[in-house]
Amino acid sequence: MRGLKPVLEGQRIETVILRRADLRFPFPQGFAARLAGRQILGLSRRAKYILAEIEGGDCLLVHLGMTGRFTVLRPDGSRNLGEFYFETGAGSDAAGVHDHVVMALADGTRLVYSDPRRFGMMDLFPSGEAATHKLLRDIGVEPLGNGFHAEYLAERFKGKSAPLKAALLDQGIVAGLGNIYVCEALFRTGLSPTRRAGTLAHGKRVDPRLDVLVRHIRDILGEAIAAGGSTLQDFAGTDGKAGVYQQRFAVYDREGEACTRCGAPVRRRVQSGRSTFYCAACQK
DNA sequence: AGTGGGACCTGTCCGC
DNA sequence: TGCGGACAGGTCCCAC
Structure with missing residues (x-):
């Protein structure tokens, strides 16, 4: 989260390429089209979910599952692995067979979501539904927050x-x-x-x-x-x-x-x- | 209603 | 060396 925030906030998504139809669940209808051309207004987190507020009123929800991770590919060729990476010993995967989602950002950065086991998921829904979203509504208190005692x-x-x-x-x-x-x-x-x-x-x-x-x-x-x-x-x-x-x-x-x-x-x-x-x- | 277990998925590691 | 099976994890879903 902290690593992705400065990379993504304020950025505009130019294109979204889905290299398969699903992770744990199918991507929602019009997923790529609804993100393309929109600005990422802000990133936040709830439990193990990442929420990205998207210009136009949608909210992008991402769960990394077990092996999901984001890699930031800068236009100059440098590469920053996401900080969420838990697996050990996987090394680099230049072939990218597990690169399921690629987002091209307006400044030339590419954001790649990789997930060998595909326990991760993405959803896109109107922001107003965040509180009632099936995956979010029943979540308990944050363990580092004031409500946990x-x-x-x-x-x-x-x-x-x-x-x-x-x-x-x-x-x-x-x-x-x-x-x-x-x-x-x-x-x-x-x-x-x-x-x-x-x-x-x-x-x-x-x-x-x-x-x-x-x-x-x-x-x-x-x-x-x-x-x-x-x-x-x-x-x-x-x-x-x-x-x-x-x-x-x-x-x-x-x-x-x-x-x-x-x-x-x-x-x-x-x-x-x-x-x-x-x-x-x-x-x- | 609360609880427990299966399913999902694939890379890795172990034993034969 | 090769192969099969167990195992790891988070979460949903479906039984009891």
């Missing part, structure tokens, strides 16, 4: 029988937490991923463990953003390995390794189809 979690967890892991991954409660961050946050907080969320929302007083959880979630996201920024800088001229970023995980993808706190082996189990990594001794 222990009282909020207590309210949302009340009576919940779902495991903590599932509750924190639920975008309708907290927007933008992924599998890795949830594993790490629960480890730091010492809470078991299988504990039922409602057990932290008993009684009248807010459970202090929710305060700790909130703090760790904020910390982890802050660290990830900082690491993402430095990873981006490392990208220039390298193979794109996000080494620094990965070393920060205490439990994620460390099955069998010693817990950094107690030495017990880190365990892995599958919850709602996703791997959960945790320390059974430290997390209760």
Whole structure:
């Protein structure tokens, strides 16, 4: 987002080329034609969605899925990878078989959306419908925003029988937490991923463990953003390995390794189809 | 209503 | 060396 903002805001889109009819969903009717010739007025973010306000009243919605990324190709031939890139070891893909959308901007810049697994999506709809858009309307609070605090979690967890892991991954409660961050946050907080969320929302007083959880979630996201920024800088001229970023995980993808706190082996189990990594001794 | 699991997709890695 | 299968992730959708 922060990387794309200065590149795109105020720019005019000249042409949009779709190299296939769909990502996760089909592109909406007239997608390219409705963008062509229009100015990008502003960029914003909601949960893991990017929203671009388009001149004329449309809103462009983009989700990068797992492997989606934007590459900025400058007219002088230089190339800036998008900062959203999570995959490791993919290297450069000069062939561009996964370059699904190419936008030519008025100043000669080309913006390329690539997405090998096509878990990403794009939609275009009248701006006024943002609040009621199916993909946006039920999204919960921003974890770095003022609305995210222990009282909020207590309210949302009340009576919940779902495991903590599932509750924190639920975008309708907290927007933008992924599998890795949830594993790490629960480890730091010492809470078991299988504990039922409602057990932290008993009684009248807010459970202090929710305060700790909130703090760790904020910390982890802050660290990830900082690491993402430095990873981006490392990208220039390298193979794109996000080494620094990965070393920060205490439990994620460390099955069998010693817990950094107690030495017990880190365990892995599958919850709602996703791997959960945790320390059974430290997390209760 | 809330919850759980399958489906989507492809590159990578592991074992035979 | 080659091949098949498991696996990773975010989100929607559909069952119970």
